[in-house]
Amino acid sequence: MVQHGKSMKTIKGPGIFLAQFVDSQAPFNSLDGMCKWASDLGYKGIQIPTWETFLIDLDKAAESQTYCDDLKGKINSYGLEITELSTHLQGQLVAVHSAYDLMFDNFAPDAYKRNPKARTEWAIDTMKKAALASKRLGLNTHATFSGALLWHTWHPWPQRPNGLVELGFKELAKRWKPILDVFDENGVDVCYEIHPGEDLHDGVTFERFLEATGNHKRVNILYDPSHFVLQQLDYIEYIDHYHQFIKSFHVKDSEFNATGKKGAFGGYGDWIDRAGRYRSPGDGQIDFKTIFTKLTEYGCDLWAVMEWECCIKSPEQGAREGAPFIQNHIIEATQKTFDDFAGGATDEQFLKDILNL
Numbered sequence: 001m002v003q004h005g006k007s008m009k010t011i012k013g014p015g016i017f018l019a020q021f022v023d024s025q026a027p028f029n030s031l032d033g034m035c036k037w038a039s040d041l042g043y044k045g046i047q048i049p050t051w052e053t054f055l056i057d058l059d060k061a062a063e064s065q066t067y068c069d070d071l072k073g074k075i076n077s078y079g080l081e082i083t084e085l086s087t088h089l090q091g092q093l094v095a096v097h098s099a100y101d102l103m104f105d106n107f108a109p110d111a112y113k114r115n116p117k118a119r120t121e122w123a124i125d126t127m128k129k130a131a132l133a134s135k136r137l138g139l140n141t142h143a144t145f146s147g148a149l150l151w152h153t154w155h156p157w158p159q160r161p162n163g164l165v166e167l168g169f170k171e172l173a174k175r176w177k178p179i180l181d182v183f184d185e186n187g188v189d190v191c192y193e194i195h196p197g198e199d200l201h202d203g204v205t206f207e208r209f210l211e212a213t214g215n216h217k218r219v220n221i222l223y224d225p226s227h228f229v230l231q232q233l234d235y236i237e238y239i240d241h242y243h244q245f246i247k248s249f250h251v252k253d254s255e256f257n258a259t260g261k262k263g264a265f266g267g268y269g270d271w272i273d274r275a276g277r278y279r280s281p282g283d284g285q286i287d288f289k290t291i292f293t294k295l296t297e298y299g300c301d302l303w304a305v306m307e308w309e310c311c312i313k314s315p316e317q318g319a320r321e322g323a324p325f326i327q328n329h330i331i332e333a334t335q336k337t338f339d340d341f342a343g344g345a346t347d348e349q350f351l352k353d354i355l356n357l
Contacts (some may be wrong), residue, residue, distance in 0.1 A: 008296055008333035013304035014326035015083040017047030020308050021315055022052050031055050035078040042323035045083040047305045061133035068136035083303040085338050086143040087130045093123035094175050095147030135186035135258030139249050146192045146200040164299040172199055173212035180218045191248035193222040202233055203241055221245040224288050226254035230276035230286045236290055250307040251326055253357035271311040280318040281325045293327045
């Protein structure tokens with residue numbers, strides 16, 4: 001049942017995920033440059049990709065409160081807040097099937113390439129540092145990926161042996177539970193972006209993982225409807241099922257245009273040639289008006305953060321348009337009921353009279 005009244009919350013924003021805008025050219029090659037750029041465009045929050053060391057030194061942030069205070073002060077000086085730290089790439093490396101080893105090595109430091117065991121240990125250690133850094137920065141949510149051990153089996157041919165899925169989630173949970181415990185000690189929720197390529201890619205797989213972790217209270221969701229359109233999953237009903245877990249939100253658009261030649265699998269095409277493809281906010285098929293309404297109605301306490309990925313529009317235009325797009329969708333949650341004028345103290349006899357009792 002949808003919550004109403006004072007339990008509703010106004011979504012914070014607009015925020016922007018900096019990862020897709022990082023570049024070797026100014027202003028996209030320094031924290032100050034990116035902060036001024038984002039602030040000038042009207043953003044109020046930034047989601048920081050922690051693998052970009054010029055934006056944050058995660059080792060220092062995990063150890064030094066002074067470093068975190070200085071970092072936060074610098075960001076605040078531009079009228080911005082940190083929405084979340086992101087460890088999408090490091091979280092991915094917590095669990096990698098050997099079929100993907102060489103490609104995912106691109107996300108690892110050179111010292112851990114061609115060494116999957118050491119890479120996994122590095123990723124787990126890095127995730128724990130992200131928990132400490134988040135606490136020092138005053139954050140209570142964190143954005144990441146789950147990684148995947150089972151993704152290569154999602155379309156079961158040859159047929160999966162009995163027990164394979166259960167064992168895969170058991171191992172995934174085994175790797176994540178020590179991380180989740182550190183996040184719990186630091187009062188930070190882990191928001192897994194539910195995403196194709198991850199073992200947490202829809203509602204059923206999120207529930208499987210949650211159960212495998214013993215319903216760990218720090219297991220939560222980064223909701224990004226663009227990935228659900230590509231799966232042909234009902235992204236609106238998803239909120240009804242999982243709103244209590246949705247604590248992070250990417251505003252990213254997408255579209256699905258099947259033809260007689262291609263559908264959800266995409267034919268190995270480039271993004272622009274696929275039936276399902278990502279678009280700049282407002283250019284795709286996603287009903288953001290209903291999404292913002294439901295998230296507000298359910299009292300989801302989160303930032304609306306634009307993640308920009310589009311195969312047609314330039315990132316510069318996407319960033320310019322993203323802040324007003326989000327701002328125009330944020331609903332200032334009412335604390336009043338529109339028909340309160342009909343209210344008043346309860347008079348039981350009066351109520352009986354109305355019903356002629």
